[in-house]
Amino acid sequence: MAEAVPTAHAEPPQFQHHFVDMAAQREASSLGMWVFLVTEVLFFGGMFTAYVVYRASFRHDFEGASNLLDIRLGAFNTAVLIMSSLTMALAVWASAAGRRKLIIPFLLATILLGSVFLGVKFLEYKQKFEHHEVPGAHFVVPEGLAKPSELFFSLYFCMTGLHALHMIIGIGLLSWLILKARRGEFTPQYNTPVDLVGLYWHFVDIVWIFLFPLLYLLGRHTL
Amino acid sequence: MSAEPEVIAPPRRVDYLNVRYGVKSWLLTTDHKRIAILYLISVTFFFAIGGLMAALIRLELLTPEGDIFQSEFYNRIFTTHGVMMVFFFMIPAIPSVLGNFLIPLMIGAKDLAFPRINLLSWYLYIVGALLAFYATVHGGLDTGWTFYTPYSTVYANGWVVLTGVGVFIAGFSSILTGLNFIVTIHTMRAPGMTWGRLPLFCWSMYATGIIQILGTPVIAITLLLVVAERVFHLGIFNPAQGGDPVLYQHLFWFYSHPAVYIMILPAMAVISELITAFSRKPIFGYKFIAASSMAIAGLSFLVWGHHMFVSGQSIYAGLVFSILSFLVAVPSAIKVFNWTATMYRGSVSYQTPMLYAIGFIGLFTFGGLTGLFLASMGLDIHVHDTYFIVAHFHYIMVGGTIMAYLGGLHFWWPKISGKLYPELWSRVSAWIIFIGFNLTFFPQFILGYLGMPRRYHAYPEEFQVLNVLSTAGASILGIGYVIPLVYFFWSMRYGKDASANPWGVTGLEWQTPSPPPTENFPETPIVTNEPYDYLTAAREAAVRG
Numbered sequence: 001m002a003e004a005v006p007t008a009h010a011e012p013p014q015f016q017h018h019f020v021d022m023a024a025q026r027e028a029s030s031l032g033m034w035v036f037l038v039t040e041v042l043f044f045g046g047m048f049t050a051y052v053v054y055r056a057s058f059r060h061d062f063e064g065a066s067n068l069l070d071i072r073l074g075a076f077n078t079a080v081l082i083m084s085s086l087t088m089a090l091a092v093w094a095s096a097a098g099r100r101k102l103i104i105p106f107l108l109a110t111i112l113l114g115s116v117f118l119g120v121k122f123l124e125y126k127q128k129f130e131h132h133e134v135p136g137a138h139f140v141v142p143e144g145l146a147k148p149s150e151l152f153f154s155l156y157f158c159m160t161g162l163h164a165l166h167m168i169i170g171i172g173l174l175s176w177l178i179l180k181a182r183r184g185e186f187t188p189q190y191n192t193p194v195d196l197v198g199l200y201w202h203f204v205d206i207v208w209i210f211l212f213p214l215l216y217l218l219g220r221h222t223l
Numbered sequence: 224m225s226a227e228p229e230v231i232a233p234p235r236r237v238d239y240l241n242v243r244y245g246v247k248s249w250l251l252t253t254d255h256k257r258i259a260i261l262y263l264i265s266v267t268f269f270f271a272i273g274g275l276m277a278a279l280i281r282l283e284l285l286t287p288e289g290d291i292f293q294s295e296f297y298n299r300i301f302t303t304h305g306v307m308m309v310f311f312f313m314i315p316a317i318p319s320v321l322g323n324f325l326i327p328l329m330i331g332a333k334d335l336a337f338p339r340i341n342l343l344s345w346y347l348y349i350v351g352a353l354l355a356f357y358a359t360v361h362g363g364l365d366t367g368w369t370f371y372t373p374y375s376t377v378y379a380n381g382w383v384v385l386t387g388v389g390v391f392i393a394g395f396s397s398i399l400t401g402l403n404f405i406v407t408i409h410t411m412r413a414p415g416m417t418w419g420r421l422p423l424f425c426w427s428m429y430a431t432g433i434i435q436i437l438g439t440p441v442i443a444i445t446l447l448l449v450v451a452e453r454v455f456h457l458g459i460f461n462p463a464q465g466g467d468p469v470l471y472q473h474l475f476w477f478y479s480h481p482a483v484y485i486m487i488l489p490a491m492a493v494i495s496e497l498i499t500a501f502s503r504k505p506i507f508g509y510k511f512i513a514a515s516s517m518a519i520a521g522l523s524f525l526v527w528g529h530h531m532f533v534s535g536q537s538i539y540a541g542l543v544f545s546i547l548s549f550l551v552a553v554p555s556a557i558k559v560f561n562w563t564a565t566m567y568r569g570s571v572s573y574q575t576p577m578l579y580a581i582g583f584i585g586l587f588t589f590g591g592l593t594g595l596f597l598a599s600m601g602l603d604i605h606v607h608d609t610y611f612i613v614a615h616f617h618y619i620m621v622g623g624t625i626m627a628y629l630g631g632l633h634f635w636w637p638k639i640s641g642k643l644y645p646e647l648w649s650r651v652s653a654w655i656i657f658i659g660f661n662l663t664f665f666p667q668f669i670l671g672y673l674g675m676p677r678r679y680h681a682y683p684e685e686f687q688v689l690n691v692l693s694t695a696g697a698s699i700l701g702i703g704y705v706i707p708l709v710y711f712f713w714s715m716r717y718g719k720d721a722s723a724n725p726w727g728v729t730g731l732e733w734q735t736p737s738p739p740p741t742e743n744f745p746e747t748p749i750v751t752n753e754p755y756d757y758l759t760a761a762r763e764a765a766v767r768g
Contacts, residue, residue, distance in 0.1 A: 018333035018742070019411075028336040028410040035402045039440045046444035046474055050459060053470055136456050148465035154457040158448065 012190040026192055033196045037203050044162070044207055051155050051214060058148035063219030065152035068133060068142060070124055074216040077120050078208065084113035085205045092198040095181075095191035103181045103194070110201065111174050114167055121164055128153070156215055163211060166204045173197045238641065238738040253338035254741055259324035260639075261345050266316050267708070269352055272359070273307035274704065276300050281663075281697040284690045289681040297680035298365035299381065305368030307359075310390050311352045313624055314482060317489035318435075319348070319400055321631045322428045324639060326404060328732035328739065329422045331413025331748040336406040344399040351393030358382030358389065367678065369479070372460035372471040376452040384453055387446045394443045397485070401435025404428050413731070415750030422730060422754055423506065426513040427492030430520035434481045434488070437524065442478035445471065472534055476527035484523040487587075487619060488516060490627030491558055494580050497630055498562045500728040501577035502569025505755040508561040515554035522551050532603045541600050548598035555591050559584060574726075575649040579630025582657045583623060590618025593668065608678075611671025614664045622660055629656070629707065636711065637721030641738040644714045648706060656703035662696025729760050 011022050019025040055062045091106035093099075132140040135154045142149055177197055180186065186194055235241070239256045249257060279300050283291045292300065323341065327334055335341050358364065364381030366374055375383050408421070408429050448459055449471075458464025460471040499506040506512065528536055528544030536544075562584055571577070593615040596602050606612060636644055666689040671677075675686050682690065724733040729752070735744050752759055 018338065019336075020747075024410055028406050031409055032337060032340075032402060032406045035405055035436055039398050039402070039436045042437055043440035043444050046441045047448070049474065050448070050470060053467065054465075057467075058465065135458065150458060151465050154459050158451060158457070158459075162444075162447075 012187065014185070014190050014192075022189065029192045029196060030199075033199050037199065040166075040203060044159075047155065047159050047162070048210070048214075051159070054148070054151050054155065055218075058146075058151065059219070061145050061148040062152045063221075064145045065133075065142065065149040065156075066215060066217075066219055067222055068131075069156070069216050070127065071216050071220065073120050073124050074212055077117050078212050080113050080117050080120070081205045081208050084110050084117070085202055087113065088198050088201045091177075092191075092194050095186040095194040096188060098188045100181075100184065100186065103186060104178055107174050107178050107181065111171050111178075114171050114174070118164060118167055118171075121160065125157075128157075159211055159215070163204065163207050166207070170197070170201050170204055173200065236736065237740060238736065239741045240641070240738050242741050251342075253334070253342050255323050255327050255335045255338065255341060256639075256739065256741075256743075258341050258345055259320050262315060262319040262323060262348070265345075265349060265352065266312050266320060269307050269311040269356075270316075272356065273304050273312055274701065276304035276307065277697065278701060280304060281694040283680050284682070285694045287682050287684045287687050287690075292680060294680050295365065298367075298678070299363035301678060302365055302367050303359050303363050306355055306386060306390070308620075309368055309482070309486075310393055311348075311355065313486045313620060314397055315348060315393075315400070317493060317624065317628050317631065318404070318428060318431055318485075319345075321493065321628070321635065322404060322431075322489060323400070325635065325732055326407055326425055326428060327411065328638075328735065328743055329425055329730060330408065330411060330416050331731050331744065331750065332407065332411035333742045333744075335403045336411055337403050340399050341403055344396045344403070347396035347399070348393050351389040351391070351396065354389030354392065355386050356389075358385040369475060370446070370449055371475075372449065372452070372468045373462065373466075376449055377461055377463075384450050387450045387453075391443050391446045391450075394439045394446075397435050398439045398443075401432035401439075404432040405436065408432075413748050413750055416731075417750075419510075420750055420752075420754050421513075423495035423509065423512050423516075424492040427488050427495065427516045430516040431485055431488045431492075433517075433520045434485050434523055438478040438481040438485070441474060442482075445474040445478070469531070469534055469536065472531050473527070476530045477524070480527040480530060481520075481523040483616075483619070484519055486624045488519060490583065490587075490624040491516065493627040493631035493634075494562065494583050495558075496730070497576045497580035497634055498565050498584075499755045499757075500634070500726055500730075501574060501580070502566045502571050503757050503761075504565055504569035505753070505757055506561070507564035507567075508557070509754060511557050512561050515557040518554040519551065522547065522554070526551060529598055529603070532600050533607050545598055545600050549595065552591065552595060555587075559588055559591075575644075575646065575653050576630045576634035578650060578653040578657075579626050579633065582653070583626040583630065586618050586622030586626060586660070590615055590622055593618065606671055608676055609671035610667040610675045610677055613677050614667035614671060617664045617667070622664070626656070626660075629653075632707075632711075634726070635732075636714070637725045638732060638737045638739070640711075640715055640718070641721055642714045642718030643721050643725065644707075644718060645710050648710050652703050652706035652710075655699060655706065659696050659699030659701075659703050663693050663700050664696070666690070666692045666696075729755055729757065 015022050016025060019028065087106050087109040091103055091110060094102035094106055128134050132138055133142065133153055135150045135157065139150050139153070141147060174197060177194055180193065239254055249261065252258060252261075279292075280297075283289065283297060283300075289297070323335070326332075358381075362381060364375075364379060364383050364386050366379050366381070366383060370383065370387065408425055412421070448457075451457055452459055452461065458466045460466045460468050462468060495506060495512055526544060526548045528540055529548045532541050532545075562580075573581075593611070597606065597612060597615060632639075633644065633649060636642070670686055670689050670693075673686070675682055721737040723736050725737070726733070731744075731748055731750070732739075734748060
């Protein structure tokens, strides 16, 4: 029986024996991550739909409220996230190419950039609290705008908040990768976790690439 | 040859049930078959809760006056009935129990692609369901299972947040199950198990998985917004703050209509297997049935607006949604015609699973045809929110999905438990369920057509006769559900041992012992036959003599 003969080359220790071979395991994991990211697109999609609907209904208030966001901090954060995507891609490359010493520095750099993003986001949120621009009981309708501007800020906080939550989860996953990398688990034969977390991280970055123009740039008329 | 046969006791065969014992071996298992059993127990529990609520509803409606419950409490009862039945029974039932158990067996795999995620999925389901259950025990909520805003976000007095979070968490269970099925069917098929040889059960489960991964995240985010709105007073769906309640309904039904197909596609999956098995004939129109599952999955995302014909949606949107809703009848009819064509000139035997399957075809057709009434806007305005619609979706959900679930449970019970259930009792209960079901829900079509609205605890006196019939039917239906529960338990102890293939049917799951060993097959099977190849199977049996 051909199946009973052990395969000529040994599989890495992470091989799960319900798969035929390591290639099948890698393919399944990768497909699983892509399918998960599809669900994430739909997850954010609900809020993007709400944003589009309300922006069409209350264009003046949405543009006015959008002008109250700090575009400098937003642009800075966009740059930070794109940098973090680069360091993440380099970490994936390092693990695939067997440059084991480089994996951890690149992962650390990604965590650092992610944390900078979250810190800046925190500053922005703080400003909004101070200006009474947080929806709810303490919301004060900004000058020259009407009540629907509150909707803009509701969506702003929900969308960026959910995005920030994904960043926090991403940083947790990166820390887990560092622990595994320290134990020397990643080899050119087995680096699926780095690959998959990389996909996730890029996805979270792409969400921001859509959030930034929608929330900060559309209808902008002041710096 | 026959040296000392009486001294050596036959070694006890190790299967997935007796390989390990103890609570821990079940709660930490990653075996898809054991996880299916965990689901079987838990969905049965929540079915019982939902059923109890249904009993209370029918009890109140026995008389025209609201004499048992106040309307406020009645609202909580039907809400709990809906939430429990939809989110914690109907959506997980067939995929998580039968799908979990069967997909790896049917495609010749050792397990699902992600066994640990499969277990995680069960835990998410349990956490979500227990949150909703806790909310129920402590007073429930009165929004209806649809959580319509701004009632749910501003005015409702009840556990909206807790129930919403429960449904949110259970949603992730559903997503992960669908994800696992899709990846498994793509990557774990045995050699020779091509897409064209995939059992129709798996095709339908694959289509279900697509709806689960594309639809569920939308309800997740929508419920998250409802929770955020209720807690932080955001106003996204509150007209007083500029928000739009109709947007909520769009987002809600964007999931919840496809969710109807999460409930019915797995039922069709089961029926396709049962019909061909008990007709002893290759299924008629394999490709059409497989393709119609995918077509239903695709169309399911384009028809949500037919829930909103009277919600202030634009009339042109209504027209488009109406036409698209009619289109769903096409793939559904393809299935029904192919099933009947399979039975035509087959060697049909009327064992219990087949009774359920034939019952399904009749009731599903009835439910489907009344769905066309509702898809046409003019008629829908007349019967909207009446008992007509209650009867329609119960014909699909109860007459369709639960019949198929029970039929499938009977068909694969020998494989799951290794025991045979008592044939006579099971036939009796199948008939009781069929009669009880029709007596419960057929009068509701008439009630709705005459104008009795849903969700009221009192009604005019002229509706009493039909309501009494419906309540009588519900009690018969209840008895019909209790009997299988009793004899399934009975059979585990006293039932006859099942052979590997007690029905004498094709399919990989019947080529391994009952119950199967932990890794399903002694060695990876190689598939050489077309699916449902009863001609070859009969020839081989004849050669073997």
